[in-house]
Amino acid sequence: MKETLLLIDGFNLLSRCYFATSYGREEVDLPRNSQGLYINALKVTLQKILQLSRQYATTHIVVAWDVKRNETKRRDIYSDYKGTRGELPDPLIQQYETLREFFDCVGVSQVSVDFYEADDVIGVFSARWSEEKEQDCFIYSNDRDLLQLLNQHVSQIIAMKRIGEIVYTADDFQHEYDISPKQWIDVKALLGDKSDNIPGVPGVGEKAALPLIQQYESIENLYKNLVHLDSTFKRYKKKLEEGEELAYLSKQLVEIETNLDILNKMSWEELRFVYDRQRWIDEIERLELNIMLPA
Structure with a gap:
């Protein structure tokens, strides 16, 4: 049976959706539901994940999340790591929390690991999938640091200006840069x-x-x-x-981690994506998102 793993850099996707839908607008003007929750990024993020799951016929999905910047192993190594980044907007943080709750309710696997970043979660699962399954794995992120993870089974879906999204393979990388x-x-x-x-x-x-x-x-x-x-x-x-x-x-x-015991112990069955349409309908209606769901 053909199986496909989709690894999503959660905050990369959510923040891109947030800034795309909030550009030129004050926080007070961003759409909220009747509960007072911001929803501008939620709707686009969920639509994108559903579209990706269908387009690539994914059997397994992992949304990888970062831990706080000052709690990473890399910050311990170098105290100025990510030190120039500003604070995140409150509506973005709130939608991150809402999205995590949503995924828990509909059964989308999401993973974060103390002291490590989303890149490392993606690194471990992509390496494991390549070795154990030897089938297609797609990384969804615009972070080019992740290019180091490409191999014959692992490709990265990247959004390009004026072109749209492309599937960037290890062969593409080799052709462009003439290195592995x-x-x-x-x-x-x-x-x-x-x-x-x-x-x-x-x-x-x-x-x-x-x-x-x-x-x-x-x-x-x-x-x-x-x-x-x-x-x-x-x-x-x-x-x-x-x-x-x-x-x-x-x-x-x-360098991205590709071997963490805590993630190596997780079974692929835990990460299987099962689309339960009614659960999605219930949660989308609760949040008043007005999304058309696939059958």
Whole structure:
């Protein structure tokens, strides 16, 4: 029997739906139901999940959630990790709480793990599915850090401007970057990530990071050969020397976990998606969302 796993980066999806439907509007103008609950992002998020489940004939769904930023393993490693991010809007937080309750009621599996992020939950389940099931797994997120997880079974659904959503495969990645998805970790270790406040190596940008890894394969091998660095990269040698510690720190922060005991113990049956239309109707009516449900 063909089985398909859909892994959803919960907050990535919810926040995109929130900001798309609240753009240019004050919080006071956002739609609420008669209970006073904000609903602008809820409706779009639920419609998207139902559409994805049908489009990709998913048999298993996991919505992965982050824990609080200051409670992650990465924050312990680097105190400034995600330190530049502002506070989240109250209506977004409220809809996150409402959505979690909704999923509990309709039986959509959602997972978070203390000290780890949604990326790590996705990393573990995608790796397990590839090894144990050897069938299709789709990651739904626009977070390009997740590209490191791509393989012959795992693809990422990414929303592209003017194109719409595409299924981005490991072959697509190899063709675009001429490295393996796993080597994306090393590219990001050199580049850093402004959105997550990951330092990378100062002065080593996109023009150098990818070519360096294409030639040296990993930051470990790059630093092993730094004394005899190819003359093409001569101008970056001092920057690489000065930024070695930051490169290794950044690699720790960028690399997604793919093996956590607590998630390895979960059975696939626990994560099976069973669409109970009546339960969805009951919850949608309770929240006054006015969504047309598939039969």
